[in-house]
Every structure is written in C-alpha cells, then in structure tokens.
Amino acid sequence: MYFIIRANAIFICFLALILWAASPVSVAEEPMVVPELTGKVIQGGLIRGRLPVGSQPSIDGEHIEQNSEGYFVFGFxxxxxxxxxxSWRDALGQEQSMRLSVEQREYPTQYVEGVPQKTVTPDPSKLARIQNESRLVRESRAQLHHNDYFLSPFVIPLKGPVTGVYGSQRVYNGVPKRPHYGIDYAAPVGTPVVAPADAIVTLVHPDMYYSGGTLIMDHGFGLSSTFIHLSEILVEEGQRVKQGQAVAKVGAGGRASGPHLDWRINWFDTRIDPALVLNSPPVP
Ligand SMILES: [Zn+2]
Structure with a gap:
C-alpha cells in the first residue's frame, strides 16, 4: 500500500513511519484505495482526510461522517x-483497516490562584444549574451540521499572550480539578475576539456557572469551537459567521482569575488541541 501525502515535511516523515505499522489486508489484485490523511496522529490531534464517498470510515469503531466529496474529520x-x-470499506465493500500509532504527550501541572472560591467548591444548591448548563454544551457539540468549514485553515481568535495550554492538569486555589482543554489568551475585558473559521453559531449563553459568557460555533461534521469567559456575545444562535468576524468580547466570568479568552475545539465530545489545529497543514 502507499499513501498519497500532501502535507509538509514533518507530517510526511511522520506518515512515513505509519507506513511501516499500517498493514491493511488487501483484496487480491483489486486496486487498493487508501485514505488520504492530513494532520498529526497525537493526543489532541486533528486529522482531516478523504476517501471515496460511501467508504464508511471509522476510528476505533466510531463512525465518521463524510461530506459529499468524501472528505471527513476526526480527532484524538x-x-x-x-x-x-x-477502518473503511473498499470498492467491493470489504472492510479495510490500519493501525495508527498515537503519539503520547506529557502535560504540565498549572496552579491557578485567585479564582472565585464558589467555582472551586460550588454550593450544592447550584448543582442543578451546573448540570443543566453542561447538558446544553453537550447537546450543542453533539450536533451534526453538513458544512465544509472544517476543511479550511484556522486563524487565532485573539492576539494576546498565551497564559494556558491544552491538557495541563489544573489546580485551582490549591484544589486539583479537571484538566484544562483550551488555549488561554490574556486580554482586557471588552477586547473583540474573532471566529477562527467559518461556522454556524449553535450556542449562546450569557453567563454559565463555570464558563461565564459561552459561545459555541460549529465548523461542520462535528468540529466545533467554544469560547468561554466572554463579557459580551455579538452573534445569535443559528447565525452563520465568517472567519475573522468579531463574534464576542473578552471577559472574566466563571472560573477565571482575570480577563482572558479560553478557546476550545471539539470533534463531537472529543477534545482537540487548538494549537495543533492552528498548525495543521492545509487540506488538499
Ligand atoms: Zn482557560
């Protein structure tokens, strides 16, 4: 088998390594269709690819939807x-598969002091509100929109110092909590933030318990961006936004020690590292 690789040198080297590990069982003498995969196979990594329409690709048994030209996206x-x-199905309907070696990462621990104590040890009376808000976020990210925005390169939503990274273990006011899944950019309250790629707005919430002003934008086929701690949201649910369009303003609501934008990327409920998406090579 072989790969058709259209990526930068780093990814070419990396995929060359995969070549050694990948060994689909081939049907005798039938031309083998191989997936074109772009991206880094690593924890938090985003993979975009293409196969003939109807190939029914999947990752670890989880179905991956293709667009009308066969493009798809998934992540780790x-x-x-x-x-x-x-896995995928070839022209004869035979199941093909290959193993991907997922690069393993080590994550730093970050100590954050000065967040509101109620966001570290919430009052039990707030539990129903917290659960309801997390359900809204889950439902928003579970939506499947057949838009091709996921294929475009992404741009940073805000120029500012990065004060938090994907994956870090977080200790808030001395209490270990869940890892951090976004990139934090520090900026004064009111600084505009822009859409990193074209999207449909799927959730607007003025003030969630943990995340303050919260905005979710869907880039299609399960890929979404979430902005949190916002002071103001300039768009409405269902609205189409363009890459670079101002969609919200920086705030400090929820579990934050100061004003910043926290940008997260999901493939459905899988959390992706936005830094890897920013550096991802263009999709051919
Ligand atoms: Zn953050």
Whole structure:
C-alpha cells in the first residue's frame, strides 16, 4: 500500500513511519484505495482526510461522517490510547483497516490562584444549574451540521499572550480539578475576539456557572469551537459567521482569575488541541 501525502515535511516523515505499522489486508489484485490523511496522529490531534464517498470510515469503531466529496474529520482526545484503528470499506465493500500509532504527550501541572472560591467548591444548591448548563454544551457539540468549514485553515481568535495550554492538569486555589482543554489568551475585558473559521453559531449563553459568557460555533461534521469567559456575545444562535468576524468580547466570568479568552475545539465530545489545529497543514 502507499499513501498519497500532501502535507509538509514533518507530517510526511511522520506518515512515513505509519507506513511501516499500517498493514491493511488487501483484496487480491483489486486496486487498493487508501485514505488520504492530513494532520498529526497525537493526543489532541486533528486529522482531516478523504476517501471515496460511501467508504464508511471509522476510528476505533466510531463512525465518521463524510461530506459529499468524501472528505471527513476526526480527532484524538487528551488521553487517547497509544494505538487506534482506522477502518473503511473498499470498492467491493470489504472492510479495510490500519493501525495508527498515537503519539503520547506529557502535560504540565498549572496552579491557578485567585479564582472565585464558589467555582472551586460550588454550593450544592447550584448543582442543578451546573448540570443543566453542561447538558446544553453537550447537546450543542453533539450536533451534526453538513458544512465544509472544517476543511479550511484556522486563524487565532485573539492576539494576546498565551497564559494556558491544552491538557495541563489544573489546580485551582490549591484544589486539583479537571484538566484544562483550551488555549488561554490574556486580554482586557471588552477586547473583540474573532471566529477562527467559518461556522454556524449553535450556542449562546450569557453567563454559565463555570464558563461565564459561552459561545459555541460549529465548523461542520462535528468540529466545533467554544469560547468561554466572554463579557459580551455579538452573534445569535443559528447565525452563520465568517472567519475573522468579531463574534464576542473578552471577559472574566466563571472560573477565571482575570480577563482572558479560553478557546476550545471539539470533534463531537472529543477534545482537540487548538494549537495543533492552528498548525495543521492545509487540506488538499
Ligand atoms: Zn482557560
């Protein structure tokens, strides 16, 4: 088998390594269709690819939807296992698969002091509100929109010092909490933030318990961006936004020690590292 690789040198080297590990069972003498995959196979990594329409690709048994031209997207979570199996059906309907070695990462621990104590040890009376808000976020990210915005390169939503990174173990006011899944950019309250790629707005909430003003934008086929701690949101649910369009303003609501934008990327409920998406090579 072989790969058709259209990526930069780093990814070419990396995929060359995969070549050694990947060994689909081939049907005798039938021309083998191989997936074109772009991106880094690493925890938090985003993979975009293409196969003939109807190939029914999947990753570790989870179905991956293709667009009308056969393009698709999927990703690896923060704690993805060292090996994943990518499968698809060939022209004869035979199942093909290959193993992907998922690069494992080490995450730093970050100590954050000065967040409101109620966001570290919430009052039990707030539990129903917290659960309701997390359900809204889950439902928003579970939506499947057939838009091709996921294929475009992404741009940074805000120029500012990065004060938090994907994956870090977080200790708030001395209490260990869940890892951090976004990139934090520090900026004064009111600084405009822009859409990193074209999107449909799927959730606007003025003030969530943990995340303050919260905005979710869907880039299609399960890929979404979430902005949190916003002081103001300039768009409405259902609205189409363009890459670079101002969609909200920086705030400090929720569990934050100061004003900043926290930008997260998901493939459905899988959390992706936005830094890897920014550096991802263009999709051919
Ligand atoms: Zn953050």
């Amino acid at each position: 979570g923060r704690d993805a296992a060292p090996e994943a199996v990518f």
